[in-house]
Every structure is written in C-alpha cells, then in structure tokens.
Amino acid sequence: MWGGRFAEGPSAIMREINASIPFDKALWRQDIAASRAHVAMLAACDIVTADDAQTILDGLERVSGEYEANGVPEDWDLEDIHMTTESRLAELIGPVAGRLHTARSRNDQVATDFRLWVREAMDDVDAGLAALQDALVTQAEAHAGSIMPGFTHLQTAQPVTLGHHLMAYYEMMRRDRSRFADARARMNESPLGSAALAGTGFPIDREMTAQALGFDAPTRNSLDAVSDRDFAIDFLQAAAQCSLHLSRLAEEFVIWASQPFGFVRMADSLSTGSSIMPQKKNPDAAELVRGHAGRIVGCVTALMVTMKGLPLAYSKDMQDDKPPVFEAAQLLGLSIAAMTGMVAESTFRTERMRQAAELGYATATDLADWLVRAANIPFREAHHITGAAVKLAESRGIALDALPLDDLQAIDARIDERVYAALSVEASVAARASYGGTAPDQVRARVAEARAQLEAE
Ligand code: ARG
Numbered sequence: 338m339w340g341g342r343f344a345e346g347p348s349a350i351m352r353e354i355n356a357s358i359p360f361d362k363a364l365w366r367q368d369i370a371a372s373r374a375h376v377a378m379l380a381a382c383d384i385v386t387a388d389d390a391q392t393i394l395d396g397l398e399r400v401s402g403e404y405e406a407n408g409v410p411e412d413w414d415l416e417d418i419h420m421t422t423e424s425r426l427a428e429l430i431g432p433v434a435g436r437l438h439t440a441r442s443r444n445d446q447v448a449t450d451f452r453l454w455v456r457e458a459m460d461d462v463d464a465g466l467a468a469l470q471d472a473l474v475t476q477a478e479a480h481a482g483s484i485m486p487g488f489t490h491l492q493t494a495q496p497v498t499l500g501h502h503l504m505a506y507y508e509m510m511r512r513d514r515s516r517f518a519d520a521r522a523r524m525n526e527s528p529l530g531s532a533a534l535a536g537t538g539f540p541i542d543r544e545m546t547a548q549a550l551g552f553d554a555p556t557r558n559s560l561d562a563v564s565d566r567d568f569a570i571d572f573l574q575a576a577a578q579c580s581l582h583l584s585r586l587a588e589e590f591v592i593w594a595s596q597p598f599g600f601v602r603m604a605d606s607l608s609t610g611s612s613i614m615p616q617k618k619n620p621d622a623a624e625l626v627r628g629h630a631g632r633i634v635g636c637v638t639a640l641m642v643t644m645k646g647l648p649l650a651y652s653k654d655m656q657d658d659k660p661p662v663f664e665a666a667q668l669l670g671l672s673i674a675a676m677t678g679m680v681a682e683s684t685f686r687t688e689r690m691r692q693a694a695e696l697g698y699a700t701a702t703d704l705a706d707w708l709v710r711a712a713n714i715p716f717r718e719a720h721h722i723t724g725a726a727v728k729l730a731e732s733r734g735i736a737l738d739a740l741p742l743d744d745l746q747a748i749d750a751r752i753d754e755r756v757y758a759a760l761s762v763e764a765s766v767a768a769r770a771s772y773g774g775t776a777p778d779q780v781r782a783r784v785a786e787a788r789a790q791l792e793a794e
Pocket residue numbers: 357361416417443444447651653655656657
C-alpha cells in the first residue's frame with residue numbers, strides 16, 4: 338500500500354508489532370459503512386464517476402458478504418482492517434478500487450470507524466442498563482414493604498425496606514445512563530474528510546458523509562478530529578463508573594447469599610458448585626462482576642496513559658486505543674447482563690431479613706426519637722438513655738421491644754407504654770416518610786415514577 342518509497346519490506350517483527358488486524362477487524366462493519374458513505378459523496382461531488390462509485394459500492398457489498406460468511410481474514414502484511422478491506426476490494430474489482438481512498442486517509446477513516454463503534458457500544462450499554470433498571474423496579478415494587486436491616490459500616494443501623502435498597506441502585510444506573518448519553522451527544526461528530534491531518538484539497542462534502550453516518554455534524558478541526566480519543570476515554574470513564582456500581586451490587590449479593598446472612602437464594606442458573614464440597618453453591622457470577630470492575634478501571638487507565646503527552650496529530654500509539662475499549666465494552670455488557678439476571682431471578686428471604694432487622698437493635702434511633710417527641714428530652718440525652726436500654730437488652734439477649742416497661746422506666750421514668758408502638762420495625766420504616774426516605778409509601782411513589790420514566794423512553 339505504501340511500498341513506493343521503500344527498497345526493502347518490513348522485518349518479521351515490524352509486521353507483527355504493526356498489525357492491528359487481530360483486534361481491529363471488529364471494526365469491519367463500521368469501516369464498510371464509512372467507505373460506502375465516502376464513495377457516494379465522492380460521486381455526488383464529481384470526484385469519482387457515478388460508474389466507478391457504483392463498481393466500488395458493489396465491491397464493498399461483496400466484501401461485506403464475505404466477512405459476514407467467513408469472518409475477516411488476518412493477514413499481518415495488510416496491517417489493519419482498512420488495508421484488508423481495500424486489498425480485497427482491489428482483488429474483486431481491480432484498480433478502480435484505488436479511487437476509494439481519494440480525499441481520505443486511514444487517520445480520518447479509523448477515527449470515524451472507531452466513533453461509530455463506540456457510539457453503538459454506548460447504545461448497547463444503555464439498552465442493557467434499561468433492562469437492569471426494569472428488573473430492579475420490578476423487585477422493588479414486590480418488596481416495597483419487605484423489611485431488612487439497613488447498614489452503616491456493615492453494622493445494623495436502622496431498618497429499611499428491600500425495595501428502597503434496590504431503588505438505590507436504580508438511581509445509580511440512571512446516572513450511569515446519563516453519563517453515557519452525555520458522552521454520546523458530545524462525540525457524535527464526523528471526522529471523515531479530515532484526511533491525514535490537514536483536510537483535503539478535493540471539493541468534498543463533509544455534511545453529506547456526516548449525515549449518511551448518523552452524525553450531527555462534521556468535526557470543525559481536522560487536527561483535533563484525527564488525533565483525539567477523548568470520546569473513547571469518555572466511554573471508558575462512564576463504563577468504569579458503571580462497573581463500580583455493579584460491583585457494589587454484586588458484593589451485596591455475595592454477602593446476602595452467605596449462610597450467616599441468608600438474605601437471598603441466588604438462582605441456580607447464576608451460581609456454580611464445588612468440585613469437592615457437595616453442599617456448595619457459589620456466587621461466581623457476582624464475584625466476576627466484582628472482579629471485572631477492576632479490569633475495566635484498568636482499561637480506562639491504559640488509554641489515558643497512552644494518550645498522555647502525544648503531540649498532534651496522529652501517532653501510532655493511538656492504534657492501542659482499541660483493545661481497552663473492546664475489552665471494557667465486552668466486560669461491561671456481560672456484567673450488566675449477569676446483574677440483571679441476578680436481580681430478576683433471585684429469591685429474597687424476607688423472613689430472615691426481617692428477623693435480622695429485629696435482632697440488631699435497628700430501632701434504637703426510634704426509641705431516642707420517641708423520647709424527644711413524647712417526653713421533650715434533648716436528643717443527646719435521649720441518645721444516652723437509649724444506649725442504656727440497648728445495653729440492658731443485649732445483656733439479656735433480647736430485642737428492645739421485649740424489655741418489660743418496668744425495666745425501661747428504671748432507666749428513665751419518663752418512658753411509658755406508648756413507646757412500644759414506636760419500637761417495631763414496621764413503625765420504624767413507616768415513620769421515615771420524608772421525601773426519598775425508606776417508608777413503603779415513599780418507595781412505591783419512587784417506583785411509580787421510575788416505571789413511568791422507563792416506559793416513556
Ligand atoms: N491501524 C491504524 C490505527 O488503528 C490506522 C491508522 C493508521 N494511520 C497511519 N498513519 N499509520 O490507528
């Protein structure tokens with residue numbers, strides 16, 4: 338392709354280090370689409386004849402059919418997907434294939450293909466996250482009133498509802514989706530026609546190719562267009578943030594499925610057994626989602642470090658932009674699908690959860706709040722009185738509301754029998770009806786809004 342100025346061919350190591358075809362063949366659909374748009378524009382602008390353009394379009398159709406049927410051949414001598422396609426095109430249609438590369442460089446070609454690929458990956462992630470949100474909302478609705486311990490420091494804190502807990506992840510996924518949407522809107526400009534770095538002397542129509550490829554507009558600076566990969570980094574950063582959220586949800590399943598917790602029975606279909614311990618059912622899918630987050634964070638780091646300090650415009654370092662993006666997209670897609678299945682198909686053991694909330698003195702704050710409201714005691718003092726009550730109950734191994742009134746009154750005489758109504762876990766969650774709080778009615782209201790939001794999309 339560029340042998341004209343060379344006396345010798347590349348060494349074996351040059352061929353190997355240079356070849357991106359083993360991974361950039363994943364861009365073949367985008368590469369064909371961009372070539373189609375480009376050649377149609379060349380004809381419309383009278384840069385190639387209508388006949389030649391048609392020959393090239395027909396040839397591209399055949400190449401595409403071959404890739405579809407047999408995959409993309411991997412010849413290191415052809416370096417990358419762009420050369421591979423052009424060379425096959427030349428075999429099929431002869432020298433007219435050489436007109437396709439008029440007013441184009443691999444630099445704007447790869448920037449265009451890669452944007453198209455990342456844009457599609459963003460759309461796939463968005464659809465996956467919508468499905469996960471749907472699963473979360475469905476379970477949250479079913480468990481709007483199911484009581485579990487809420488934790489801070491993984492110590493029982495206050496009772497919450499399982500629906501409320503799951504809706505917390507709905508919110509995280511909502512922000513994740515908006516991060517991908519922001520990135521998508523920002524990147525949706527076409528580099529095609531920027532050529533190698535400086536633009537082209539041919540009278541091309543960049544609006545036309547931009548429109549044909551679904552971009553909002555052509556990019557405004559050719560140097561920027563061929564040399565930045567911030568759109569890929571945006572994608573990876575959004576992916577990394579999303580994977581952090583998923584890994585937290587995965588971790589909760591790991592904890593909840595453990596025998597001492599016993600909050601959830603995971604679906605057999607998302608668990609594995611042990612080759613030695615017959616009783617085992619391991620949460621491998623959740624653990625892998627947790628693990629994948631580490632790899633995705635590695636991908637964003639890899640590309641940021643690759644791009645750091647590169648002078649304008651294109652440098653070959655940038656060929657290394659693709660593996661981390663492909664890897665992260667694949668890992669994230671799997672993680673989202675695994676968590677969707679886990680949320681949808683797990684059985685929550687609501688009795689165990691409720692019991693854990695009752696046994697963990699989760700309503701101690703409610704006792705303190707009651708002392709403030711019913712007996713007008715300053716909160717700090719109420720906190721102290723409640724601490725004494727918890728200490729007593731704990732020494733007897735019983736729940737707070739199992740303490741006889743006499744014992745409570747021995748701690749503070751201002752306590753009366755009305756306090757028991759405040760000490761149940763139901764009363765506790767029902768009381769937390771502030772906007773965004775855990776009260777079942779609040780959860781149902783948020784679920785209804787979420788449903789409407791998902792349906793409106
Ligand atoms: N395979 C190259 C890449 O992915 C395509 C661009 C090559 N451009 C060049 N001037 N060598 O970055």
